[in-house]
Amino acid sequence: MKRVLHAAASMVALAGLGAPALAADGAGLTIYNGGFGMVRETRTVDLPQGAGTVTLTGLPAEMRPETVAIRADGVSVLEASFLPETLTPNELAERFVGKTVTLVRVNPATGAETREPVEVLAVNDGLVIRNHGQIETVRPDGTFTRIAYNSVPEGLAAEPTLTLKVNSRAGGAKPVGLSYLANGLGWRADYVGTYDEARGVLSLQGWATLENGTTVDFRDARVQLMAGDVNVERRYARPMAMAKAADAMSRAEFEPAQESVGDYHLYTLPQPVTLLRGQTKQVSLVSSAAVKAQRSYRFELWGPQSFEQPQNVEVRVAFDNTKGNGLGKPLPMGTVRFYGQDKAGNSQFLGEAGIPHTPEGGEADLTMGKAFDVTVKPTVLSQQVLNRGEGPRHVEWAMAYEVKNAKDQAVTVDLRQSGLGGEWEVTEESQKHERLDADTARWLVKVPAKGAVTVKATVRQRG
Numbered sequence: 193m194k195r196v197l198h199a200a201a202s203m204v205a206l207a208g209l210g211a212p213a214l215a216a217d218g219a220g221l222t223i224y225n226g227g228f229g230m231v232r233e234t235r236t237v238d239l240p241q242g243a244g245t246v247t248l249t250g251l252p253a254e255m256r257p258e259t260v261a262i263r264a265d266g267v268s269v270l271e272a273s274f275l276p277e278t279l280t281p282n283e284l285a286e287r288f289v290g291k292t293v294t295l296v297r298v299n300p301a302t303g304a305e306t307r308e309p310v311e312v313l314a315v316n317d318g319l320v321i322r323n324h325g326q327i328e329t330v331r332p333d334g335t336f337t338r339i340a341y342n343s344v345p346e347g348l349a350a351e352p353t354l355t356l357k358v359n360s361r362a363g364g365a366k367p368v369g370l371s372y373l374a375n376g377l378g379w380r381a382d383y384v385g386t387y388d389e390a391r392g393v394l395s396l397q398g399w400a401t402l403e404n405g406t407t408v409d410f411r412d413a414r415v416q417l418m419a420g421d422v423n424v425e426r427r428y429a430r431p432m433a434m435a436k437a438a439d440a441m442s443r444a445e446f447e448p449a450q451e452s453v454g455d456y457h458l459y460t461l462p463q464p465v466t467l468l469r470g471q472t473k474q475v476s477l478v479s480s481a482a483v484k485a486q487r488s489y490r491f492e493l494w495g496p497q498s499f500e501q502p503q504n505v506e507v508r509v510a511f512d513n514t515k516g517n518g519l520g521k522p523l524p525m526g527t528v529r530f531y532g533q534d535k536a537g538n539s540q541f542l543g544e545a546g547i548p549h550t551p552e553g554g555e556a557d558l559t560m561g562k563a564f565d566v567t568v569k570p571t572v573l574s575q576q577v578l579n580r581g582e583g584p585r586h587v588e589w590a591m592a593y594e595v596k597n598a599k600d601q602a603v604t605v606d607l608r609q610s611g612l613g614g615e616w617e618v619t620e621e622s623q624k625h626e627r628l629d630a631d632t633a634r635w636l637v638k639v640p641a642k643g644a645v646t647v648k649a650t651v652r653q654r655g
Contacts, residue, residue, distance in 0.1 A: 219413040221377065221467075222458075223402065225525070229377030231255075231410075234369050239267065241363030248354040252406035254376040255352065263369035266361030275349040285315045287345040294340040295323065295330070307340070352407070376405035379417050381477060381526025383547065386539075387485065387509060387560075389532075394485035394511060398478035398523065400459070404467045412464040419457040419524035419549065457522045483518040485511040487560075489603055491568040492632075495611035496575060496589045496651075502567035502596060505605055507543075510557040513550050523550040530560045565598040566605060566639075573648070588619070590650040597639040607635045607647060615654040622648040 220232040237246055257274035295310045310328075314320040319330040319339060330337055344350075360366075379402045386395040400417055404410065461475055491505040509530070514520050530542040543561030550556050573590040597603050610632040618625050618633055628634040639645050 219410050220416075221410060221413050222416040222418055223377050223379045224418045225379065227378045228256075228373055228375045230371060230373055232369070232371040234367055236365050237264075237368045239264075239358065239360040239363055239366050239368075241360060243270075243357070243359050246356045246358055248356070248370070249351050250408065251352045251354055252374045252376065252408045253352045254374045254406045255354075256373045256375065257354065259373040260354065261369075261371045262356065263371075264360075264366060267366075267368070268359045269356055270359060271357040273355045275347070275353045275355070279344065279348045279350045282315060283348060284341060284344070285312060285319055285339065287348065288312045288341060289315060293321075294342070295321065296338045296340050298336045298338075300336055312339075374406055376407075378403045378405070381419075381524040381547075382474070383523075383526060383528040384531065385509070385528050386531045386533075387487065387542075389487060391482075392484060392486065393482040393518070394509060396478070396480050396483050396519070396528075397476070398526070399474040400461075400477040400524075402465070402467055402473045402475065404469055404471050407469055409469055410465075410467045412466055415461045415465045415467070417459040417461070417524075419459065419522065457524070459524075478519075478521050478523065480519050483511050485509050488606055489563055489566050490606040490608065491593075491595075492608040492610055493568075493570050493593075496572045496591060497570055498572045499570055502569040502594070504562040504564065505566045505568055507560045507563050508557060509560050510555065513552055513554050513556060515552075520552050522552055523547060523556070525549045528558055566603055567596050568605065568607065569594040569596075578652070584654055586652055586654055588650065588652045590620075591648070593635075593637075593647045593649075594644060595637050595639050595647065596644045598642065600641050602638065602640050602643075605637045605639060607637050609633045609649070609651070612651065612653060617652055618649055619652050620648075620650040622646070625649065 221229050222232075223229040231252075235248070237248070239246065253276045255274065257272065260272060260274075262269050262272075289312050292309050292311055294307050297306045297308075298304070299306075308323065310321040310323045312319055313322055313327070321328050321330060330339065379400055382399045382401050384397045384399070387393075388395070402415070402417075459477065465473065465475065467473055486509070488508050488510065489505045490508050491503065511517060511519070513523060525546070525548050527544055528547050529544040531539050532542050534540055543559070545558040545560065547556055547558060571592045571594070573592055575587070575589040578586040578588055591609065593607055595605050595607065597605075608628065612633065613631050621635075623635050623637065625633045625635050633649070633651070635647050635649075637645055637647055
């Protein structure tokens, strides 16, 4: 479908020529987390003197034409229209319904061709034609017949095409700046973390994984990555085409330059990047060989519950994102994959966790996986309703948490009882608790090697 954009309704901008081209082929990219990007390029365009038409090709079919901005000295844009790639056999045939085309027949024995004019009556899983008063069908998979057309109808394009009606003060070849948003571009942060338990440090390597799900190649483009949740109207949030080809991991020589833009963080990759259509590529984002980190065990239970079998506790890794701690750089939201080494020195995968946007000075607290040798078995000992008559109603329940440690060394388990809410208090307990927040009580349970500890607690809630 042809989409016509009038200058008043679209984002067509008229200003002096902006910054020089950001890449050898005139392409610069800012890629956002939400599956879209901004493309900036500078082209040399043969402009008319006065009113005329300019046609631009080499554009992605995923371009959002209502976001187009044109920058050129002495040029005003009167109208812009965008045609995605629509020249297909069916589209072409449908435009010739009721018109005359040429039917080409091939003799399979000799290869000789015969041509005759026929009328297209309908297009539906092939063509229905009238040939000398007879109705015939031409299947789309016909080997020895084909249809020849004498022109391409208006409104069809062999490739995405942007047509501009302009009024130019001076004609001739002039530089024109073009920018627009396009769906199908995306990036995410992927991190590789190797935890050294003996030293208490985490080696962290962050990669920006770039994806090009558009129909065009971006060669030697200057790429910027915007980290943060930029608001986009839902009608534009189309699913990004998943990349089918993978490129080998290629580490940049230097880490990207980083700056704040409004409430977001912008990373500028230090070297031009070639991102082909359908390609996934990784470039270095952040690297630190020794981030001070703390490994811990955690078990959290929501409300009073009993389990027949012991539950494995979470293994967590936490670190402060500060320069003094060996990092101190904004970490975009992504996935951290943890690795460790066995006694033979072989690298082993330990688990993965999502990390939210973590600013400098923030804290990351990530789940690495489940501990095999450390378990908790919660049991509801009693549960009753108090004050059934007049007055506030309270619920009282008693819990036992059996914490076992089958490791050769002592551990401390962060035991949390959440789902309390409202007004609550711990009336009896075998170990002093900490009120973590309005909804959670916490016990730090020290369990000896090859040992077990049972924590008992009675909670009273206003219900």
